Amino acid sequence: MTTNSQRILLVDDEQDILEFLSYNLRKEGYHVTTAENGEEALKAAKKENPHLVLLDVMMPGLDGIEVCRELRQMAGMKDVIIAFLTARSEDYSHIAGFEAGADDYINKPIKPRVLLSRIKALLRRTSVSNDSEVQDLGGIIIDRESYSVTHQGNELNLPRKEFELLALLASKPGKVFAREEILSRVWGEDVVVGDRTIDVHIRKLREKIGEDYIRTVKGVGYKFEF
Amino acid sequence: MTTNSQRILLVDDEQDILEFLSYNLRKEGYHVTTAENGEEALKAAKKENPHLVLLDVMMPGLDGIEVCRELRQMAGMKDVIIAFLTARSEDYSHIAGFEAGADDYINKPIKPRVLLSRIKALLRRTSVSNDSEVQDLGGIIIDRESYSVTHQGNELNLPRKEFELLALLASKPGKVFAREEILSRVWGEDVVVGDRTIDVHIRKLREKIGEDYIRTVKGVGYKFEF
DNA sequence: AACGGTGTTAAGGCCATGTTATGAGTAATT
DNA sequence: AATTACTCATAACATGGCCTTAACACCGTT
Known part of the structure; x- marks a missing residue:
């Protein structure tokens, strides 16, 4: 490629x-x-x-x-x-x-x-x-091209959804992404999934990269911080 | 909403x-x-x-x-x-x-x-x-995108209703917002809540950002000043 | 003093999110 | 083709905090 x-x-x-x-x-x-x-x-x-x-x-x-x-x-x-x-x-x-x-x-x-x-x-x-295929944020490197995430030197192999979710949040650190927006951008516009689906993926991400990066803003959405 | x-x-x-x-x-x-x-x-x-x-x-x-x-x-x-x-x-x-x-x-x-x-x-x-994403008003910075309020350097984490309320009042400093208007814009048009609900939220805001910013106009509503 | 409007505090319900396990579906491997 | 590994969505339950309420206090006005 x-x-x-x-x-x-x-x-x-x-x-x-x-x-x-x-x-x-x-x-x-x-x-x-x-x-x-x-x-x-x-x-x-x-x-x-x-x-x-x-x-x-x-x-x-x-x-x-x-x-x-x-x-x-x-x-x-x-x-x-x-x-x-x-x-x-x-x-x-x-x-x-x-x-x-x-x-x-x-x-x-x-x-x-x-x-x-x-x-x-x-x-x-x-x-x-x-344009920037690779992004470096406080200990986390996101490489959109190779679809890989490096966390404190360790390369994590994130599944697609988890990667897309992390990439989306990290594309604008600080910005709160509404659940609705997350759904349409990661899952697709007319895909209907249950309420807890996003949470579960957030959970898995936090498990892998630590609790400190993704912050919940209750009633609004999630945001990436570093 | x-x-x-x-x-x-x-x-x-x-x-x-x-x-x-x-x-x-x-x-x-x-x-x-x-x-x-x-x-x-x-x-x-x-x-x-x-x-x-x-x-x-x-x-x-x-x-x-x-x-x-x-x-x-x-x-x-x-x-x-x-x-x-x-x-x-x-x-x-x-x-x-x-x-x-x-x-x-x-x-x-x-x-x-x-x-x-x-x-x-x-x-x-x-x-x-x-409706600019970030407003700076005399020691208070309101950032809609990151859903955060910074008061004299300290980042406050306001809950949703408090944030919306503050953001509304601060959207037009000096303007008095009637309780009715506050209700319809923060709570939603057909939401029915008790009389003291707004006051309680005002109270919490004052607790966090100080007494000087939000002024009560008796019989009319509240306004933001700085 | 009574009254209308607002301030204050604490308590509890409810709702949004967290959490875990499970199974269906899919891709990789043999 | 069979087996294995893995991803993903869902259900069911737990949890914590936000929001509302209620009860009362405090004005200023009549």
Whole structure:
């Protein structure tokens, strides 16, 4: 997995378009991965952890909407930006697509210059907060890339949910995250889980990194301190 | 009522749009409440006391313009920001809408990116004077984000109600808040509590930050001074 | 003195969170 | 394919503190 530049996953069933777009994107310094169908796309997304996914709506097999939905469910994929590529006529798909969690639509036929400016705008949004892959906070080092946490020299192997939860809290030390916000950002928007689920994960985190880092603000949420 | 982040009330009669917009807004950390018609909207506004109301113009029953007018009349709702969602063709509504007290118009079809930047801009406008995350007032620092109050260097850990109460009073130093207003904004509109409840909380606050900041105005309410 | 409004204190209920164990589901390993 | 290890959600119960209440004291006003 290359991490130097921003990673883009490009999904379309037409070879021509893949080549044409990836050529133009690579020329701008993006790291481009391509997939020709939905299944490939999901696999590639898991592996490459892209910043942005460009997704054709109309595809044989898993269509773009489906892929989008699945991506939104995947752990660690909450903040990925998803943009649909669509023929101008397929107007209906906008609604379904937005429901599935799309961030933007780009109409075919695609002009490289237009595409690039849209992409830059999309990526600018998260690049500020999301760029530092590794974070050092008072004895705890969080490495989002390798998905590992080091606590006083010991590398902890946190399970996904625990890692996501810790990473979220630590992304803004001091800020209180409401349970609601935690749920939507770690578990997903429409996932319904029991009341005690968050607590249990907090508990496990505190077990591993100590009681002092995560503080409960009763009736409000949790915050990370150091 | 969650109070951690900025509250948005979303009003539209189409379920699809509600879902799609609330997804995108929640992803950004906003606290979103939805309503499907004008009556619901007014009820929800009373209860949630939103910072921003996104209001569909065309609705069965009470339409957006009407709701807007009523909102502007409601106590404690003076500073709310109201933005209309409108189909591009409904041009006439701009005039009526601005007369009713709208702050902005957003055209459908709505693109998340556009919506979010507009919302941020709108909220930024009042956050300077009114709702900034951190306020510094003569030895007392109130930080909404971290939910903490610092008094002469000491960080106080106020319970939720006490924090909300202090934050409310301090949001407009000098202004007298009627007990009724305090009740509806801190406790919630339809919550019924005894007469002495507010006093007790005032007492605890004075205990912690000193007697000088909160002054009783007999027969009227309380105000914050420094 | 009575009355309306607020201050003060202590006590108890209730609710949000903590805690532990358990089982279903999934991934890794053989 | 079978086995093993592991993650995750839930249920059931414990706990602690926040919030409310109640009862009374203290004003100022009529």
